[in-house]
Amino acid sequence: MDNENSQKEPASKIETPTPKSKFEDSPVFNFINNLSPFESVKSFSSAQTFSSLSFTSPPPVFASPHPNFHRESRFFRCQHSVDRSKALGDGSVSKEDGEVDLNKDATLEDDEEEDTETSCELPQILSSDGQSPPHHGEDIVTQALLPPSDPPPLGEANEDSSMNRLQKIPDSQEGENGTPASRRLMADAAAELLVFRSPNDSEAFTCLVDKISSSERRFFARVKHHDIIPANGSSNDNEPLAVAPNQLVSNVHRGSMRRRCLDFEVPGKRKKDDDQQTVCDNNKPESSSSKCVVPGIGLHLNAIAMASSNTKISITHEYSSSGEIQNTFSGSITPVHSQDTVPETLDHAESQPGEEAPKALVFEELIPDSFQKKKQVLEGGEGESSCKRCNCKKSKCLKLYCECFAAGVYCIEPCSCVDCFNKPIHEDTVLATRKQIESRNPLAFAPKVIRNSDSSIMDTSDDASKTPASARHKRGCNCKKSNCLKKYCECYQSGVGCSINCRCEGCKNAFGRKDAYLHTIMESKQEDDHETYEKRTEKIQQNSKEVEQNPQPSTPLPPYRHLVAHQPFLSRNKLPPTQFFLGAGSSSFRKPDCDVTQSVNEKKSLETVTEDKTEIMPDILNTSPIKANSPNRKRVSPAHIGSSEPGSILGKRSNGRKLILRSIPAFPSLNPNQ
């Protein structure tokens, strides 16, 4: 019963985007495009758009989805829906369809298609910002229209399948914007730019994921091409190809249940035939790899991508070279998958899988205890359960009490739960419940522990070394009796020290006591204040000297203004990037971080950008309205942060801000290599 109801939702959502695809695919649209001399111009402008970032207003077609992007599965879902509608829809000529049709027989088709799709995704992201619709439209349009209109070029492209990937994009567009590689780079860059402009950081995150997804999809393309397609059997060649990428995308997408659901969806459907979840979870990793891969890897990719440097590297490769990507990517994934650590990973890193992976990695060194546990899970429990299993009696495994549910995984045999609803069979119920919980607390499934960026952010000073641990419990614990010395304490359990976010009493956390943490902060603050004060004084003195010596050139700015003028460094170099990264109004609370981390960020390449995106989530989580217990959160008001640039120059108060900024940060932190 419930299932039926909840099933309706997804269906409707999927249908919603259909109009778009129809629009894109409609003969009228096609016709207009053929007639219009602007076609080439459009694509050309797109390249310019990337470089110049001067985006025109989005076409109405892409306007509607925007609101959705921030919700739930965001644009991924939208995209997914669109793609899916295209792929599964009534045979309208969509980008994918067209390509599939043309390349149906090509073995490497998947890769190509994925690439193309990726390029399309990026535009969508752009459009989500409402900044680069032209590009978006162009991409989709050209890709959708060209196949039918220009079969020969594509056919040729198909012939050299190996080169195809790169050629195809140019072909589908107009191929005059430079080399495919360069275009691709531009597209990536643009996407990233856009990502940061996005009003919602989550989008950025998503975008990152999106990119990741492309490599992931490639990875799966191979697997699916062999395994999934047969599994689906009934479907024609086009469907699997079209669907698979989407699913992958959803998989990669940051951990909302929906996505996860989508992850399971396909497998689930297949499973519904042979009870796959069980197979998957019970995992004989190798044997079931093909089946498990889809759900598992998606999740893992999230975690890995977000967290591990390896992943990032692989992502980078993704950008740089398509060929190596696969190797790198699969390489990083495979082990994880083989161990069936998926659930484990998710265990803590729910919505943001990113955390978990790092956590595992980090804690390996950091926390013997926690790691041992995981280790045991991974090593010992592989056959039975690579992850902890629940024992729920009353919650039906549909509440956060249930570790499986909280981790975003289905309960499996090893679980001792009673009346369990957390199974693929009740997928809809699970999703609905999850939705409900998320509506109540959007971060309910977010990773509980995030790596603190303190270390990276403070790397300019010694502060990092003063931080007891590089990771903290996002929300903090509330222990009264355990003194944070038992696993009752989530901080302890996670192997992280207590922080300012904790409301624990008598904290004796072995990984870091709260008071110690506070003390550290205070120290750093004092030092910071002191340094700033000295610098200020120096500068003021210098200024006065300059004024005396060169009255003309130097405008007699008030001391602070002068400093500001100096800082502009901050504001000049950093501000633009900040805007670049965060966008004007969006997540203003992020600005400070940008400032602080700017130097680091500026040095970062695409890869770095990826990291930033990754880190954005944790930070958002930090500043999110969940339970603003922490003084930190209370203090960090957007307004303050927003004015941080000039403020940072102004005396101790500014110092305070600085400090706050440091305490917030999560960005650079996720970089495992720190």
Next chain:
DNA sequence: GAGTTTGAAACT
């Protein structure tokens, strides 16, 4: 394995 303790999650 049963019972107790604990603190998060959920509820009011």
Next chain:
DNA sequence: CAGTTTCAAACTC
């Protein structure tokens, strides 16, 4: 938002 209840994991025996 604070207090209470429910819940399941962690812990003890």
